[in-house]
Amino acid sequence: MKPLGTGTFSSVWLARDIKGQLGALELVRKSSLARSKSYKRGRSRGIDGTRPTRKKAAKDRQTSDGNSVLSPGEEDAGKRLGHAKTGRLVAVKMTERSLCSANSRSRVSFVREVEVLRHIAHPSIVSYLHSFSTPSHHCLVLEHISGGELLDLVDNPESFARIDEPLVRRIWGELCKAVAWMHSVGLVHRDIKLENILLTTDPFARPLPSSSLIKLTDFGLSRFIDPEQPQLNTLCGSESYAAPELVMGRTYDGRETDAWACGVVLYALTTRRLPFDPPSPNGIPHEQVARVEADWEVQQRKRGERRALLVRIAKGEYSWPESAPTSSDSDSGDVMKQAVTGEALARSEGVRRMVARLLVRDPRKRARVADLWEDEWMRGEGAPAPPTLPPDDAVSLPTPTWEGPSASLSLSADDDVDLDGDIDADADVEDEGVLVDGEDIGPGSVARQEH
Known part of the structure; x- marks a missing residue:
């Protein structure tokens, strides 16, 4: 890891996913993205309210030297996402847990950023990959953007x-x-x-x-x-x-x-x-x-x-x-x-x-x-195509029945996702962006709260 920058509440580090663990997680993200785009176009492939199923994978196995053995589906996922054997470069935004305990604003900032980014996808907005916590830090994993500020x-x-x-x-x-x-x-x-x-x-x-x-x-x-x-x-x-x-x-x-x-x-x-x-x-x-x-x-x-x-x-x-x-x-x-x-x-x-x-x-x-x-x-010259946006009276978020606090900051091993299913071209981010799993952004979500 090497530092990329330091902010008021956090620091950003360049890291490499040497074990290829983000491959399956990114497929989860692409599955949600494809589902949200399908809803957006009015052609849902499943029944509203259901989640894609996952074929239960075998328990993690290890070789005699302690290295993990990937299942065939996980190996194929890594290949389809084009991750090199050396590991994918990512940006890890790290916030000290002690700072979050002492400063509620820093805690809210981290949770809100996770909640917002995992619900949006746009070609000109940095992509969310994963989030997790260690004994010392809360961590947000984002795509690495190499061109600088x-x-x-x-x-x-x-x-x-x-x-x-x-x-x-x-x-x-x-x-x-x-x-x-x-x-x-x-x-x-x-x-x-x-x-x-x-x-x-x-x-x-x-x-x-x-x-x-x-x-x-x-x-x-x-x-x-x-x-x-x-x-x-x-x-x-x-x-x-x-x-x-x-x-x-x-x-x-x-x-x-x-x-x-x-x-x-x-x-x-x-x-x-x-x-x-x-x-x-x-x-x-x-x-x-x-x-x-x-x-x-x-x-x-x-x-x-x-x-x-x-x-x-x-x-x-x-x-x-x-x-x-x-x-x-x-x-x-x-x-x-x-x-x-x-x-x-x-x-x-x-x-x-x-x-x-x-x-x-x-x-x-x-x-x-x-x-x-x-x-x-x-x-004029150089300008991208103008956006296609919904009319003013269509600008609204889903208003589902909300039960309890915002979603977990990390994926559970038991989450239902189809690691072996086809992730087609529809899963790629369109030019106009997609609200991912917008039905999850209820009134109780920190992404909607004012702090």
């Missing part, structure tokens, strides 16, 4: 100078598709920022992959809402990406605060600075765990800077970097004009229109993420 791409002067408008459209379009889909199923993220957007590959490689270029991650603050009563009151997220209603301590609709945060992301992606923070010669500052400053004057200065930041956000006051007049090169479609890259991206009229529709002080006048495809800039 979007923040690192933007914050590096050399790589930022290579970003062109088609690449911005690709990244931005995929982010908006993921967020619009989440909102269509009643899910809000509440911590959208550059650090929580991962690149699946080198964004300057050509051709770019036909699959997703970015993945949204870190769902510890996310939750499902009731679209009929969407107002929330928990103040959470990063201040630089917070909407005015959040910094003023008002109740808010998480879909509207997500839209604001997306606007901050696009501004930062095209300017290499945050819209409400004071400009920094070193680019966008990385968030760090707060430290106690010994110097009283330093403390006073930082408090004053934070107060000024919150005032600017509350007033919705931001400006674009001083540069040449704005350009509508991309809107005109004239390929003979000079490509817009790096610092020149801030001059794009299309980018400025997007940001202006999202960084609106009054949340009632702020654009919905799903409505951004009305703008012609969203259909």
